[in-house]
Amino acid sequence: MCNNHKDHTVDQGRRQFLGHDAKAVAAVAALGAMTLGGAGNAEAAGRNAAGRGAAPASPYAEPSSYGMPRKGMKLDPKRVALVVIDPQIDFLSPKGIAWGAVGESVTQNNTVPNLLRLFKAAKGASIPVVVSPHYYYPTDHQWEFGGPGEHFMHDSGMFARPSAYDMKGFEGSGADFMPEYKPYIFDGKTIIASPHKIFGPESNDVTLQLRKQKGGPDPAGGHGCQPVRRVAPA
Numbered sequence: 001m002c003n004n005h006k007d008h009t010v011d012q013g014r015r016q017f018l019g020h021d022a023k024a025v026a027a028v029a030a031l032g033a034m035t036l037g038g039a040g041n042a043e044a045a046g047r048n049a050a051g052r053g054a055a056p057a058s059p060y061a062e063p064s065s066y067g068m069p070r071k072g073m074k075l076d077p078k079r080v081a082l083v084v085i086d087p088q089i090d091f092l093s094p095k096g097i098a099w100g101a102v103g104e105s106v107t108q109n110n111t112v113p114n115l116l117r118l119f120k121a122a123k124g125a126s127i128p129v130v131v132s133p134h135y136y137y138p139t140d141h142q143w144e145f146g147g148p149g150e151h152f153m154h155d156s157g158m159f160a161r162p163s164a165y166d167m168k169g170f171e172g173s174g175a176d177f178m179p180e181y182k183p184y185i186f187d188g189k190t191i192i193a194s195p196h197k198i199f200g201p202e203s204n205d206v207t208l209q210l211r212k213q214k215g216g217p218d219p220a221g222g223h224g225c226q227p228v229r230r231v232a233p234a
């Protein structure tokens with residue numbers, strides 16, 4: 001992975017090409033593992049329905065019936081927190097690098113306004129909020145191996161920052177938070193965890209923060225939260 005980053009700089013022209021002009025064809029392939037398997041089955045069903053003259057089904061629609069009983073969930077206010085993962089421009093905005101791969105899903109799921117609703121509801125109910133950002137620094141580009149998604153993010157400059165201590169160019173960049181979320185993230189109460197690098201809490205302090213705050217499980221939020229759903233043991 002490091003061979004492509006000898007100067008540890010981000011080619012902004014390449015960012016624009018990948019994020020918009022080419023519709024991030026490479027991203028679709030590289031980040032395919034991040035999508036839910038059921039979406040592909042639903043999409044196939046939608047195509048079959050369209051072939052029979054029926055309106056195609058949304059790949060994100062709720063199924064007409066579930067294979068197993070649904071018991072619902074009751075939240076314990078004393079043991080609940082909201083974890084929001086990657087609420088950043090590169091992932092949730094048409095200006096972002098990943099939009100060609102995730103934009104349709106983000107739009108159909110109303111992810112951006114729904115996350116805003118979660119922020120407002122959590123703050124209104126005094127529920128702790130933890131934000132887990134995704135950043136890559138120049139030293140991260142020295143990694144010797146990685147998965148397809150990691151290669152794409154590194155090669156495209158997704159979530160790139162010059163260093164952990166340098167905020168130059170951060171405002172409004174792909175690594176920055178979505179503007180509508182900033183009043184809730186920067187309210188002096190939201191916990192901004194150290195940046196994660198992979199699918200899971202192994203590389204940052206989210207689990208520690210939750211155990212110190214509440215000591216229990218937490219619902220996760222964010223367009224990419226499914227593969228990184230976290231549970232903090234009591």
